Amino acid sequence: MNRLVVVSNRVADLTRTAQSGGLAVGLADSLRQRGGVWMGWDGQTLKYEDQPEPRIRKIGTVTQATIPLTEQDYSEYYLGFANSVLWPLFHYRLDLVEYKTVFLDGYRRVNAKFADALTSILQQDDIIWIHDYHLIPLAAELRQRGCTQRIGFFLHIPFPPPEILAAVPRHRWLVECLLEFDVIGFQTHTDQGNLQHYVEDHLGCRMEADGRIKIGKREVIAGCYPIGIDVDSFVEMAERPNDEVSIETQRREILGRKQIIGVDRLDYTKGLPDRLRAFARLLELYPEMRKTVALMQIATPTREEVGAYVEIRTELEALSGAINGRFADFNWTPVRYIHGIVPRDALAALFRASQVGFVTPLRDGMNLVAKEYVAAQSSENPGVLVLSKFAGAAEELHEALIVNPYDVDDMARNLCHALTMPLEERKERQKALFARICKHDAKDWLNAFIAALEKGETKYAA
Numbered sequence: 001m002n003r004l005v006v007v008s009n010r011v012a013d014l015t016r017t018a019q020s021g022g023l024a025v026g027l028a029d030s031l032r033q034r035g036g037v038w039m040g041w042d043g044q045t046l047k048y049e050d051q052p053e054p055r056i057r058k059i060g061t062v063t064q065a066t067i068p069l070t071e072q073d074y075s076e077y078y079l080g081f082a083n084s085v086l087w088p089l090f091h092y093r094l095d096l097v098e099y100k101t102v103f104l105d106g107y108r109r110v111n112a113k114f115a116d117a118l119t120s121i122l123q124q125d126d127i128i129w130i131h132d133y134h135l136i137p138l139a140a141e142l143r144q145r146g147c148t149q150r151i152g153f154f155l156h157i158p159f160p161p162p163e164i165l166a167a168v169p170r171h172r173w174l175v176e177c178l179l180e181f182d183v184i185g186f187q188t189h190t191d192q193g194n195l196q197h198y199v200e201d202h203l204g205c206r207m208e209a210d211g212r213i214k215i216g217k218r219e220v221i222a223g224c225y226p227i228g229i230d231v232d233s234f235v236e237m238a239e240r241p242n243d244e245v246s247i248e249t250q251r252r253e254i255l256g257r258k259q260i261i262g263v264d265r266l267d268y269t270k271g272l273p274d275r276l277r278a279f280a281r282l283l284e285l286y287p288e289m290r291k292t293v294a295l296m297q298i299a300t301p302t303r304e305e306v307g308a309y310v311e312i313r314t315e316l317e318a319l320s321g322a323i324n325g326r327f328a329d330f331n332w333t334p335v336r337y338i339h340g341i342v343p344r345d346a347l348a349a350l351f352r353a354s355q356v357g358f359v360t361p362l363r364d365g366m367n368l369v370a371k372e373y374v375a376a377q378s379s380e381n382p383g384v385l386v387l388s389k390f391a392g393a394a395e396e397l398h399e400a401l402i403v404n405p406y407d408v409d410d411m412a413r414n415l416c417h418a419l420t421m422p423l424e425e426r427k428e429r430q431k432a433l434f435a436r437i438c439k440h441d442a443k444d445w446l447n448a449f450i451a452a453l454e455k456g457e458t459k460y461a462a
């Protein structure tokens with residue numbers, strides 16, 4: 001077995017259970033099982049450039065190699081090109097793109113820095129797997145340094161249609177960098193199709209039905225490899241007794257109340273304001289629901305130095321305050337809004353204790369929370385997943401109640417349907433959903449991608 005070297009901007013802290021962000025969670029779940037090297041940013045920002053060698057640390061089966069960034073890198077590459085240009089662009093939010101030439105300079109500089117650090121630890125028969133939009137030029141940088149190993153890329157976020165991508169300067173360069181990888185993995189067939197349209201419209205290339213693209217003498221594979229979770233360990237966490245959660249649950253049961261849960265980074269892509277409006281609409285349209293249900297929304301702080309993220313926080317705080325001001329009673333608070341990070345084992349218990357999982361992003365690469373909610377349910381009395389049709393997870397999780405996150409009335413009606421769904425229907429849906437998350441779990445995701453990278457296999461079972 002070749003040594004697997006994974007590279008991503010963020011590296012999970014493998015000694016802790018609280019992680020914000022699905023990339024860290026999904027990769028940690030997969031990599032622990034296979035073992036290998038994980039290289040990335042250590043989360044530190046320095047005033048000046050430091051040592052070029054990565055810092056090495058072994059945790060179980062995984063060797064972590066990390067490097068710091070300078071304050072300038074952090075601002076131009078991470079906050080700038082990655083999260084003020086590519087993130088909104090790839091989530092179809094052209095209105096929020098803030099393009100600056102210095103951002104692009106920083107992006108190229110940090111990718112070169114990653115390439116320098118990586119070449120110092122690479123071995124000849126390694127296979128290299130690079131993750132996400134922060135590192136699109138990394139294969140090209142590595143090739144310039146003489147790297148001949150197979151290099152794969154996985155995009156955790158959506159890939160937009162060519163009409164959107166073409167709005168950003170240097171879009172052709174970006175796609176050409178992408179095509180320097182040997183295998184390009186997407187979360188959904190929609191994303192894969194969008195790359196196909198781009199290469200056909202802008203580069204005059206063809207993507208074959210099996211995802212192969214010929215570029216001169218080279219062949220690149222573009223495929224759909226939906227990320228999954230470590231289902232067994234999430235089930236185990238959900239079933240583990242949690243005193244704090246169970247006291248709350250018993251109180252709700254005595255009062256005959258239900259709980260809807262939402263868990264997201266506080267990101268404008270997650271559709272949080274309309275989610276809160278949909279909950280308020282539920283209370284308006286169905287007054288009998290008042291005092292029988294509450295929404296718990298956990299919103300984890302993220303990228304707070306980017307302007308659009310400050311606005312969404314202010315908006316959400318105002319909305320939850322307004323809904324509580326309008327509907328609350330002395331013994332019932334309709335919205336519990338938590339601005340913070342919750343450990344995954346506590347989340348698992350909260351999911352199990354909630355009758356509805358409410359996941360309504362405007363656009364999302366996958367959304368692991370949707371899969372975790374399913375994993376956490378009991379088969380005897382499961383809750384119902386209400387899921388946006390614009391989450392990557394909706395391409396797989398057909399038995400969820402699929403909603404349009406821009407349509408507040410549609411979401412309110414589906415919330416009511418979920419809260420009143422008969423037990424038999426809930427069980428049937430849960431059985432089918434659980435089978436789906438087991439079929440495409442974390443191990444399967446890694447194996448399918450690595451098979452393509454090592455052997456050029458393009459097949460992925462639907």
Ligand SMILES: O=P(O)(O)OC[C@H]1O[C@H](O[C@H]2O[C@H](CO)[C@@H](O)[C@H](O)[C@H]2O)[C@H](O)[C@@H](O)[C@@H]1O
Pocket residue numbers: 010020021022023024026132133156157227302303364365366367368
């Ligand atoms: O690293 P941050 O800037 O704090 O952001 C956290 C991560 O957010 C994004 O996650 C995506 O990956 C998930 C797993 O594949 C997927 O389910 C989700 O839909 C995506 O949004 C981002 O892509 C990561 O790079 C970030 O680390």
Ligand SMILES: O=c1ccn([C@@H]2O[C@H](COP(=O)(O)OP(=O)(O)O)[C@@H](O)[C@H]2O)c(=O)[nH]1
Pocket residue numbers: 017018019020021022023025263264265298300340341342343344347366367368369370372
């Ligand atoms: O307080 C929190 C909030 C989120 N998460 C985890 O962060 C991940 C979020 O991944 P997802 O794919 O849903 O979205 P992303 O944040 O990557 O866009 C999930 O595994 C959550 O369980 C967590 O551990 N604690």
